[in-house]
């Protein structure tokens with residue numbers, strides 16, 4: 505077994521780490537407070553190649569592997585998870601499906617302009633009545649005279665409403681299968697298409713500098729060739745996309761957990777009580793040791809899942825394990841980091857208070873912990889019955 509990173513992987517990690525430390529971290533508190541999308545940081549990350557990290561070079565991306573991407577997401581999220589999720593949503597959810605399932609013509613038309621992340625693209629699966637149950641989407645796309653007519657709405661869609669967003673991939677119901685189940689397909693809808701509008705941005709507990717909106721489609725028409733991949737493959741494509749997304753959200757969680765440990769360690773070495781630094785009390789040392797242990801395990805799991813994905817090996821189970829474990833480790837770390845800060849940790853000005861608010865979403869977005877545990881359990885049961 506080789507645990508060494510390649511030179512290329514180390515290069516991406518160091519590049520992202522340096523940028524996160526110098527450019528993102530000093531702005532994280534302000535971005536969160538003002539709930540401002542960081543256009544300048546995204547522009548710079550695009551220039552550095554981070555916003556198109558796994559997108560093939562031939563279309564204008566960086567052509568990096570998935571391990572490099574996860575290392576970069578971890579480093580960026582260590583500084584701020586709003587920026588981390590903006591990067592993850594662009595690479596995994598926005599550009600990823602077009603790179604994976606698009607025709608040559610679609611890649612030229614839709615992927616090339618967004619491949620370096622200077623322009624963004626979103627993925628719209630979630631709806632009012634279809635969250636965990638993505639197969640239950642009610643948005644419809646009907647083929648009429650060579651054009652898809654989309655009607656319905658989407659909810660919570662990341663990167664959908666910035667001034668640099670080019671469009672959204674919509675999971676829609678396109679018919680009924682012979683067995684009576686819905687047929688779903690994905691349709692590429694450019695931002696300026698008549699009949700497609702975005703609602704007001706959400707006011708959120710975390711990821712406050714990231715962009716999320718509800719989307720509305722009313723008689724929204726796009727050409728027939730905007731169907732992504734084969735008709736009826738929509739749900740399968742989305743589940744495959746979420747597989748990679750879960751590994752990357754695992755990496756984001758590891759970054760946030762590491763930030764919690766960084767802050768807790770530094771505070772424990774500064775704060776004195778009973779004439780000693782907190783770091784001299786064994787109870788505090790054990791808390792720090794537990795955080796370090798769990799982060800190490802979570803990071804290893806994320807990287808193993810990413811390594812499998814790079815080899816195009818099955819990784820649904822590993823992706824779910826990485827996502828559930830890393831997001832729950834991050835939550836425990838945020839909790840302990842606040843505890844080590846005492847009353848100071850409850851004050852909005854401390855980074856750990858922000859981390860504690862931000863951490864919860866990791867157990868919800870791109871598949872809740874319950875749904876990921878179902879995937880892991882299903883794998884166990886299937887293995888038993890073989």
Ligand SMILES: Cc1cc2nc3c(=O)[nH]c(=O)nc-3n(C[C@H](O)[C@H](O)[C@H](O)COP(=O)(O)OP(=O)(O)OC[C@H]3O[C@@H](n4cnc5c(N)ncnc54)[C@H](O)[C@@H]3O)c2cc1C
Nearest residue numbers: 627628629630635636660661662868869870871872874875
């Ligand atoms: C900030 C943010 C950004 C997001 N970005 C995007 C995006 O870019 N694109 C997109 O399409 N979506 C996005 N989402 C949506 C996100 O993926 C969903 O919120 C998530 O999948 C859960 O769906 P839900 O919120 O409808 O919860 P529900 O599905 O209603 O679940 C509610 C609770 O019930 C549990 N539950 C549901 N079904 C079962 C079951 N069968 N067994 C046991 N428990 C169950 C869930 O685990 C959860 O605890 C985003 C959400 C947020 C908050």
